[in-house]
Amino acid sequence: MLQPPSVTGHTAPDTGALLARHGHDPHALVQILRELQALQGWLPRPALAEVAAGLGLTLAHVQGVAGFYRFFHTQPVGEYRILFSDNVTDRMLGSQALMADLCRRLGVAPGRVGEDGLVSVDCSSCTGLGDQGPALLVNHHQVVTRLDAERVAQMARLIRGRVPVPQWPAEWFEVRDHVRRADVLLAEPPAPGAALAAALARGIPGMLAEMKHSNLRGRGGAGFATGLKWSLCRQAPGSEHVVVCNADEGEPGTFKDRVLLTRHADAVFDGMSIAAWLIGARQGLVYLRGEYRYLLEALQAVLQRRRDAKLLGPAILGLPGFDFDIQIHVGAGAYVCGEESSLIESLEGKRGTPRIRPPFPVQSGYLGHPTIVNNVETFCASTHIALHGGAWWAAIGTPKSAGTKIHSVSGDCERPGLYEYPFGTRIGRILEDCGAKDTQAVQVGGPSGVCLSAFEFGRRIAFEDVPTAGAFMVFDRSRDMFEVARGFAHFFAHESCGFCTPCRVGTALVVKRLDKLAAGHGSRHDIDVLFELDKLMHGVTHCGLGATACNPLRDTIAKFRPAYERHLKSLYFEPGFDLDAELSIARHMTGRDDPGAHLEKLS
Amino acid sequence: MTVVEQSFSLDGEDLPFQNGDSVLQAAARVGRYIPHLCWHPDFAAHGSCRICTVKVNGRPAAACTVMATPGLDVESDTEELNAQRKTLLQMLFVEGNHFCPSCEKSGNCLLQATAYQMGMEGPHFEEFYPDRPVDASHPDILLDFNRCILCELCVRASRDVDGKNLFAIGGHGIGTRLLVNSDSGRLGDTDMALADRAASICPVGVILPKRRGFVIPIGERLYDQKSVSEQAEDRS
Numbered sequence: 001m002l003q004p005p006s007v008t009g010h011t012a013p014d015t016g017a018l019l020a021r022h023g024h025d026p027h028a029l030v031q032i033l034r035e036l037q038a039l040q041g042w043l044p045r046p047a048l049a050e051v052a053a054g055l056g057l058t059l060a061h062v063q064g065v066a067g068f069y070r071f072f073h074t075q076p077v078g079e080y081r082i083l084f085s086d087n088v089t090d091r092m093l094g095s096q097a098l099m100a101d102l103c104r105r106l107g108v109a110p111g112r113v114g115e116d117g118l119v120s121v122d123c124s125s126c127t128g129l130g131d132q133g134p135a136l137l138v139n140h141h142q143v144v145t146r147l148d149a150e151r152v153a154q155m156a157r158l159i160r161g162r163v164p165v166p167q168w169p170a171e172w173f174e175v176r177d178h179v180r181r182a183d184v185l186l187a188e189p190p191a192p193g194a195a196l197a198a199a200l201a202r203g204i205p206g207m208l209a210e211m212k213h214s215n216l217r218g219r220g221g222a223g224f225a226t227g228l229k230w231s232l233c234r235q236a237p238g239s240e241h242v243v244v245c246n247a248d249e250g251e252p253g254t255f256k257d258r259v260l261l262t263r264h265a266d267a268v269f270d271g272m273s274i275a276a277w278l279i280g281a282r283q284g285l286v287y288l289r290g291e292y293r294y295l296l297e298a299l300q301a302v303l304q305r306r307r308d309a310k311l312l313g314p315a316i317l318g319l320p321g322f323d324f325d326i327q328i329h330v331g332a333g334a335y336v337c338g339e340e341s342s343l344i345e346s347l348e349g350k351r352g353t354p355r356i357r358p359p360f361p362v363q364s365g366y367l368g369h370p371t372i373v374n375n376v377e378t379f380c381a382s383t384h385i386a387l388h389g390g391a392w393w394a395a396i397g398t399p400k401s402a403g404t405k406i407h408s409v410s411g412d413c414e415r416p417g418l419y420e421y422p423f424g425t426r427i428g429r430i431l432e433d434c435g436a437k438d439t440q441a442v443q444v445g446g447p448s449g450v451c452l453s454a455f456e457f458g459r460r461i462a463f464e465d466v467p468t469a470g471a472f473m474v475f476d477r478s479r480d481m482f483e484v485a486r487g488f489a490h491f492f493a494h495e496s497c498g499f500c501t502p503c504r505v506g507t508a509l510v511v512k513r514l515d516k517l518a519a520g521h522g523s524r525h526d527i528d529v530l531f532e533l534d535k536l537m538h539g540v541t542h543c544g545l546g547a548t549a550c551n552p553l554r555d556t557i558a559k560f561r562p563a564y565e566r567h568l569k570s571l572y573f574e575p576g577f578d579l580d581a582e583l584s585i586a587r588h589m590t591g592r593d594d595p596g597a598h599l600e601k602l603s
Numbered sequence: 604m605t606v607v608e609q610s611f612s613l614d615g616e617d618l619p620f621q622n623g624d625s626v627l628q629a630a631a632r633v634g635r636y637i638p639h640l641c642w643h644p645d646f647a648a649h650g651s652c653r654i655c656t657v658k659v660n661g662r663p664a665a666a667c668t669v670m671a672t673p674g675l676d677v678e679s680d681t682e683e684l685n686a687q688r689k690t691l692l693q694m695l696f697v698e699g700n701h702f703c704p705s706c707e708k709s710g711n712c713l714l715q716a717t718a719y720q721m722g723m724e725g726p727h728f729e730e731f732y733p734d735r736p737v738d739a740s741h742p743d744i745l746l747d748f749n750r751c752i753l754c755e756l757c758v759r760a761s762r763d764v765d766g767k768n769l770f771a772i773g774g775h776g777i778g779t780r781l782l783v784n785s786d787s788g789r790l791g792d793t794d795m796a797l798a799d800r801a802a803s804i805c806p807v808g809v810i811l812p813k814r815r816g817f818v819i820p821i822g823e824r825l826y827d828q829k830s831v832s833e834q835a836e837d838r839s
Contacts, residue, residue, distance in 0.1 A: 049786065058768050058771065058784040059784055059785070059786065060768075060769075060770065060771035060773070060782040060783060060784035060785075060788075061768075061771045061784070063771070063773055063782055063788075064771040064772050064773040064782055067773040067774045067775065068773075068774070068775050070775075334775075351772065351775075356648060356650050356668045358670075493776060493777065494776065495776070496775070496776040496777070497775055497776070497779075498753070498772075498774065498775045498776045498777065498778070498779030499651050499753075499779075500650070500651050500652070500653050501651065501652050501653050501654075501691050501694055501695055501752075502653055502691060502694065504698070504753075504776060504777055504779060505694035505695070505697070505698045505777065506694065507776070507777075508698075508731070508776070508777040509694070509697075509728055512729060529728075532690070536687055536690055536691075539656070539663040539687070540653045540656045540663055540665075540687060540691065541653070542650055542651065542653070542665075
């Protein structure tokens, strides 16, 4: 029985109306492609040509942008597009077997669309649900959490029955906040606008001084002094200044920004508004990662409520000239866009390739305007600093690392979720609080961070000891740390933007070597080559992605060497393939299968 | 107007520079060779090949993107940096399909010449052998993507000099590739001409004029006569 392909709302899109809604602005290209794909499932070449013509861009340029982002499809995909989150924590919860089960039930191969065009099933980088995995994305819009065999079986039935996704069981889409330990940021949020009013009362020089006194450093990983960044941007010449909130929370194992945007969106927007007032910005942008698309409507509602309350728009809080509004840009699956200059390129509708710096965004950022890019958590912290003052914030934590830090705890522990501590907290304390037992290792700060083994659990979270962007993945003694590193290596190769030689080729070479070791063909020479690649990539890449891509490799080889040596077949050279298997074609052609035609039987 | 003499140190020797120079620009101007592939004196820095990576005051940086300032201490011609360059070159060789003996660009190829200069004797890594069909659709110009090193010089030349915007970059990661701008995606359906800057800018053998193969015999070509570093010295 033929049914119209209406289950996912696919209709012939009115591309003209879509382009008009975006004012035919080429800088809106990524948003236009997103919305176009949401209407028709994928992006056929004629559609790209129509977009190119409507925006005054070349087809090759539009094709290049579409081909950059992992969530854009330039080949047909299923009416239902299922992407399993493929972080190591999802795997530890059994995601791979569940994915194989779903594929088997639906009769499709991973990464391929079935002949009936109904469904495609594939993997995606971490979806930011490590505390409630295994998780998956449906049609780049909804998320399904806490997958198990029963959910997968039922999902296969729903897809076969072409039941529209909004009619799937509501509890599947439930995303829990799991706030396990709250300090100042995760506690009861301040009233919307209260911090903004407090900042205005302090005056611009006063509030900037509070920011500097607070010693707040950016929470996205780089740790640049926030007050200094804002001062530099304020001083930078330019007719327009721009505030950007980096909500591209792509570091595997990190999900704190998801919760802040869910529970404390007003605190984030208050922080952005304070920054706008200080640097003289009228335009604010939130770069929301594509995986968090399901948060969009709620965030738009918060923005509208703020406009109605005169906390956004013209003359905010009645102050003439304080005009500021915030738009949300939704990403399309690209980890590298967490790097601020890639993020700006993406906001401008281009491929997310990191820029050459200098100039830095504070001098020349979005569309060439002086721009500050700060993490979600940094803006939240700024809100609290406006309310309570810089000295109050600086008194929390350690002298070099002021304030608190939110950790996204996942992996082998009884109580995964968010834990907020003052800087200076011991790794071991966090492990105790989350109920981790028999812990072998912790990956702090995600794959680009550091892997700590048990003898380092006395170290402390701080910029001067163990810095972190917020991920805290726990591995007990049953885990193979070689496999953990191999998973991360695949992640970096998948997410390399492809711009510079060492990252584009190096991440692929690391994957080849680790896969060779995993297949049992590894030798000591392969480990030497891995060391060589690690050393090279730390020094010569264009951006931090390539520079940190070998961190998990380096840490695990150094600290868990037996995990690697278990995979070594011999200490000497081993070919990267099975010699005897390679002879099978010759055996087939010659009709031989006698012992003399088998390599291992010769000698 | 008086020109104030400014200089920095390159491998222990003073090197004068002009305002706005990158380290690589300043070096090229006076004939000091810093190996490079994606950089070209007529175009803005790109920073993708990383072959020009030097140490500036002890820290690695691409010489094409670091601005020259007085008193910088730049190391380039060191064993460590040249070994790194050799590894980067090997990466570029295994990533594509480079068969120098049968390549029309052999002897005129910057990739090949730089590999000789850095003492590269073999690929070191396993080959990727990517599947990259050639585009022979244009009457006068052949595109052999097997040799592309993604320097984007053709993208830049076509956009910034020819005003035709015939190329773009597509894909990501190891699947990054050069795209041609036409409805079919083939060069034959563009207005590219042999006189275009983009037609002669390719440092390797991707963009080649048809019917001119081996007009200059192997052995008499640019880098057959002088090495890439000697050519750099001559150009100053």
